[in-house]
Amino acid sequence: MRNLIIFIGKHHFVLLFITLxxxxxxxxxxxxYYQQLVFLNATNEMTxxxxxxxxxxxxxxxxxxxxxxLAEENARLRSSVVSSFIKTSDxxxxxxxxxYRQQYRYVEAKVIKNSYNKRNNYLMLNxxxxxxxxxxxxxxTSNGIVGIVNEVSKNFSSVMSVLHKDTKISAMIRKxxxxxxxxxxxxxxxxxxxxxxxxxxxxxxxxxxxxxxxSHIFPxxxxxxxxxxxxxxxxxxxxxxxxxxxxxxxRVEYVxxxxxxxxEEQLKLLNTQKNEQ
Amino acid sequence: xxNKVFSNILRLIILVALQVLIFNNVNFSGYINPYIYVxxxxxxxxxxxxxxxLVTAFFAGLMIDVFSNTMGMHxxxxxxxxFCRPGIIRALSAGKENDSDFRPNVNDMGLYRFILYALxxxxxxxMIYFYIETxxxxxxxxxxxxxxxxxxxTTLIVVLSQYAFSKSKVx
Numbered sequence: 001m002r003n004l005i006i007f008i009g010k011h012h013f014v015l016l017f018i019t020l021x022x023x024x025x026x027x028x029x030x031x032x033y034y035q036q037l038v039f040l041n042a043t044n045e046m047t048x049x050x051x052x053x054x055x056x057x058x059x060x061x062x063x064x065x066x067x068x069x070l071a072e073e074n075a076r077l078r079s080s081v082v083s084s085f086i087k088t089s090d091x092x093x094x095x096x097x098x099x100y101r102q103q104y105r106y107v108e109a110k111v112i113k114n115s116y117n118k119r120n121n122y123l124m125l126n127x128x129x130x131x132x133x134x135x136x137x138x139x140x141t142s143n144g145i146v147g148i149v150n151e152v153s154k155n156f157s158s159v160m161s162v163l164h165k166d167t168k169i170s171a172m173i174r175k176x177x178x179x180x181x182x183x184x185x186x187x188x189x190x191x192x193x194x195x196x197x198x199x200x201x202x203x204x205x206x207x208x209x210x211x212x213x214x215s216h217i218f219p220x221x222x223x224x225x226x227x228x229x230x231x232x233x234x235x236x237x238x239x240x241x242x243x244x245x246x247x248x249x250x251r252v253e254y255v256x257x258x259x260x261x262x263x264e265e266q267l268k269l270l271n272t273q274k275n276e277q
Numbered sequence: 278x279x280n281k282v283f284s285n286i287l288r289l290i291i292l293v294a295l296q297v298l299i300f301n302n303v304n305f306s307g308y309i310n311p312y313i314y315v316x317x318x319x320x321x322x323x324x325x326x327x328x329x330x331l332v333t334a335f336f337a338g339l340m341i342d343v344f345s346n347t348m349g350m351h352x353x354x355x356x357x358x359x360f361c362r363p364g365i366i367r368a369l370s371a372g373k374e375n376d377s378d379f380r381p382n383v384n385d386m387g388l389y390r391f392i393l394y395a396l397x398x399x400x401x402x403x404m405i406y407f408y409i410e411t412x413x414x415x416x417x418x419x420x421x422x423x424x425x426x427x428x429x430x431t432t433l434i435v436v437l438s439q440y441a442f443s444k445s446k447v448x
Contacts, residue, residue: 013327017360020335024356027342027349028409047344054298115301115345117310119411119420122346158346165413187308187419 048112048156051124055112059253066253073142104219106256107131109139112156116189116249121161123147127257128155136217138258144223144246145169145211146255157257163189163249171224172212173203179212182224186242189249191228194241199232201239209243216266219258223247281322289337292317297344308423311431312351314341315402316438318359319395320381323366334359347410354406358398369394383439395435396428403428 008015113124127133129152139146139159147167151158160167162184169182171194180197194209207227213220225243232239260266296314303311318334325333338355342348369390370379383391407424 013331013360013363016328016331017356020331020356021353024335024338024349024353027352030348050297050344119416124346165411185416187423 048124048126048153051113052126052156055110055126059110062251062253065251069142070254103261105259105261107133107259109133109157109255109257111252111255114249114252116161116163120165121163121189121249122150123159123161123252123255125149125157125159125255125257126155128153128157130154132259133157133257134259136263137260138218138222139255140218140222140258141247141252141255143248144225145218146247146249146252148217149257161249162192162245162247169218169224170212170214171209173197173201173227174208174210174221176201176203178203179214180241182209182243190245192225192243192245194227194243195238197239197241198237199239203227203230205229216260216263216270217258219260285317285321285333288320289314289317289333289340293337293340293344296341301345308426309430310423310427311434312341312403312406312427313431313434313438315355315358315399315431316435318355318362318402319398319435322380323370327363330359330362331356350406350409353409354402357405358402361401362398365394365397383436388436391439392432392436396432399431399435400428403431 107127109125109127111123112126113122115121115123123139123146125133125139133149133152135149135152137149139149145162147159147161147164148169149157150160162169162182164184167182167184170179171182172179178197178201180194182192182194184192186192197203205227209224209227211218211220211222211224223246225245225247228242228244230239230241292314296312300311300313303309314337317337318330321330321333334355335352338352339349341351345351366381370386379385381391381394386394403424407420407427411420413420
């Protein structure tokens with residue numbers, strides 16, 4: 001026992017170093033996989049307030065640009081509502097509302113912290129569990145996809161951006177409906193990669209890529225970007241496609257959080273399917 | 278003694294604020310992310326006991342982690358940097374480190390030695406941080422390139438900050 005104490009006293013510097021490194025590594029691992037540490041949520045509230053104040057100040061510099069974007073979106077939506085269409089037929093028709101059930105609801109939120117220059121990027125939004133935000137909800141802008149909610153505190157939520165090495169989003173080429181996956185292996189926040197497209201699929205540069213609706217997170221047909229270039233390596237079974245993101249990650253300011261009313265049902269079905277296998 | 282503790286705590290708070298508010302948003306051409314809070318670890322006095330050096334480095338890293346959503350990554354890099362510090366100081370300062378008047382700055386160490394001291398420790402910190410962040414061998418060279426650019430930029434800021442803020446000694 002005495003020898004042990006002497007040993008610890010002699011090598012306390014190295015031992016302390018190893019202990020602290022182990023603590024840091026466990027923090028890294030816990031944060032990437034579980035992310036449910038209680039104290040993390042508490043600090044999230046605190047840092048959320050700091051970031052909120054910063055974004056309130058910097059938000060003023062982009063007011064003009066944001067207004068323009070919102071006005072453009074309003075104009076587009078206004079032109080697609082029923083009242084802006086002329087009836088071409090005089091015969092009476094009834095819109096039966098029970099035919100449609102709402103599947104997605106959009107909640108607007110403000111980005112209070114944004115990163116796009118790291119290998120793994122996160123955004124922070126000013127809506128949290130009190131406003132009905134839950135984990136694994138989709139986040140989009142009027143221009144395209146942004147990411148997936150990965151952590152929620154009372155009034156704030158953290159979003160795993162598309163610009164993250166673990167983000168995988170099911171996508172398709174709009175004109176022929178072939179499905180692939182969006183990942184981000186680039187160093188540039190303007191370009192991403194579309195993988196898992198087979199060599200027989202025909203497409204050209206500039207084709208639009210949208211979300212496929214195969215996942216229970218993103219609705220179908222949300223813009224992702226356009227095809228920038230493509231190649232196929234010899235001996236490879238899939239295309240290597242680069243796309244230009246339609247979202248400008250540098251200046252996302254107001255986003256929509258997408259709530260899927262039928263997510264539980266879809267997940268339940270998926271789980272029973274898994275259990276049977 | 279108290280004066281020294283106080284000035285170091287003040288330096289830590291200012292550097293963390295600068296890092297979180299300004300330098301986390303700095304991004305030249307998508308490659309350069311300087312992490313200037315390492316100045317705090319570089320500037321800790323030489324006679325600080327080993328355990329205190331490690332613990333303060335850990336908490337400095339953790340503070341940055343909490344604000345930039347990278348739980349543990351900065352802490353790991355900072356602790357490793359602090360672990361390497363005594364050995365590098367011994368190699369560079371040629372026995373003068375036991376002088377109580379000898380502090381880690383440009384005036385006491387000389388420009389050449391200080392740049393070397395900062396460059397080695399900043400390199401250790403940034404290399405570890407960037408590789409932990411990426412955590413993929415497939416992107417080895419791209420990460421290396423990013424890390425080297427950031428190392429040069431951070432070192433430049435460290436050296437410039439010496440001239441901007443250190444009191445010049447009357448000789």
